[in-house]
Amino acid sequence: MRVLNYLEFGDRLRRSGIATAVDNQRRALEDSDHVVVTSPWAGGSTVRAGIERIGGGRAFAEYGLAHCNLVGPGTVAVAEHARQGGIPLVLHAHVTREDFAGSFRGSNAVGPALERYLRWLYSRADLVLCPSAYTEAVLASYPVETPIRPVTNGVDTDALAGHGELxxxxxRRFDLEGPVVFAVGNVFERKGVPTFCRLATRIDHDFVWFGPYDTGPHADPTVxxxxxxxxxxxxxxxxxEDVRGAYGAGDIFLAPTRVENQGLAVLEAMACGAAVVLRDIPVFEEFYTDGVDCLKCETLPEFEAAVExxxxxxxxxxxxxxxxxxxxRGHGLDRVRAELCDAYAEARRLAGGVTTD
Structure with a gap:
């Protein structure tokens, strides 16, 4: 079956965890029976699609199932096209009101409107995917009036191979010595940047946060x-340019984040064999065990004791x-492939039967 795997604004999101999760999906599906197309538009772009439509052709590419990973206007157009054409529609809930809060200036203020919009959009799908049972419960509380199914974001261990060589x-590049405490990802307030910095003032080790940050008007003032x-x-x-260097340079991965849908950087750090310290939040209870594969903390003194x-x-x-x-290893691409293929079969059933490929 031809499957659309669509990430709207993909070029702008290349530094994000969402883009990494979508890359994992696409790599996983390479070894499946599905043929993946990544653009919904005839000719591969909205411009070419417009030209095709003006000439009497079709604006959308041909596919038997649509899987969208973001929530912008392009996804709304794909959703409407799928509903009109009887094409099974899967929407992937990488975005919730809860994890959007604390990201940019004003992100908390738009929360109520965002929740209403997400409830409307996700409820238009035949099936909603999300990274965890925690996120499933969040979406159900909105409520999203569509079946919801957790699917791991996964981790591509092959893409991380060779991190130790870096x-x-x-x-040397960042002048790091001794046991290094580190984080990876966008520098957002909700990720626990204030805790990261407060902890650094109490501990005599190098702390480094690998990831992009904004300092313009839309940036969070605290960040x-x-x-x-x-x-x-x-x-x-x-x-x-190479995230493997971050996982190679660091020793103690610190994630004081307040909200996550799964924690893709945590999985990557674990895949690289880092010792991991996590904030004890509900989503991490699903996947990680204190004292076995990580240490979990709630208060600043607990974080300090764990790192020391x-x-x-x-x-x-x-x-x-x-x-x-x-x-x-339990979240490898083979698991992503199996969960996606099962989800696609369920979406086709929920949409009313098998469609033309």
């Missing part, structure tokens, strides 16, 4: 302040890291 290069004037032992790297304990105990770092690798 260790010295990236440590802008901390990035411009971080504690002396904190480095914000901005965008790096790991920094002084290389054997504990190794044990947690090896267990973390095993956890990550």
């Amino acid at each position: 260790r010295e290069r990236y440590r 802008r302040r901390l990035v411009r004037s971080p504690p002396a032992n904190v480095t914000f790297t901005g965008w790096i 304990r790991l920094a002084s105990d290389p054997d504990l770092r190794t044990r947690l890291g090896e267990n973390a690798k095993e956890t990550a």
Whole structure:
């Protein structure tokens, strides 16, 4: 079957976890019976689609199932086309009101309107996918009037291979020494940047956050302040060209985030064998076990104790890291493939039967 796997604004989102999750989907489906197309538009672009339509042709490409990963106007158009044409529609809920809050200036204020919009859009699908049972419960509370199914974001271990070979290069590049505490991803307030920086003032180790940040008018004021004037032992790297260097350079992965739908960077850190310290939030209860593949904390003193304990105990770092690798292997692309194929079959059934490929 020809499947549309669509990421609206894909070029602008290449630095995001959503883009990584979509890359994982597409790589996983390469070894399936599905043929994946990534643009819904005839000719591959909205301009070409418009020309085709003016000439009496069709604006949309041909596919037997539509799977959309964002919530913008292009996705709304695909959803309407699917509904009119009887094409099974899968919407992937990478975006919720809860995880959008604390991302940009004003993101909290638009929360109520965003929730209403997401409830309307997701309810138009035949099936909604999301990264976790936690997110499923969030969507059900809106409520989304559509069957919801969790599917792991997965982790591409092959794409992370060789991270250790980059260790010295990236440590020299950012002047890092000793056990390094690190984070990976966009520098958002909800990701726990204030906690990351407060913790650094209490611990005499290098802290580094690998990932892009904004300092313009739309940036969160707290993030802008901390990035411009971080504690002396904190480095914000901005965008790096090879994320493997981040996982190679760091030793203790710190995720003090308040809200996640799964935590893709956590899975990547685990796949690389890092010792992981997490905030004890509901979604992490689904996937990670305190004292086995991570340490979980709630308060700043608990974070401090966990980091100091790991920094002084290389054997504990190794044990947690090896267990973390095993956890990550359980979220490999083979699992992503199986869960997506099962979800597509369910979506076709919910839409009313088998469609033409």
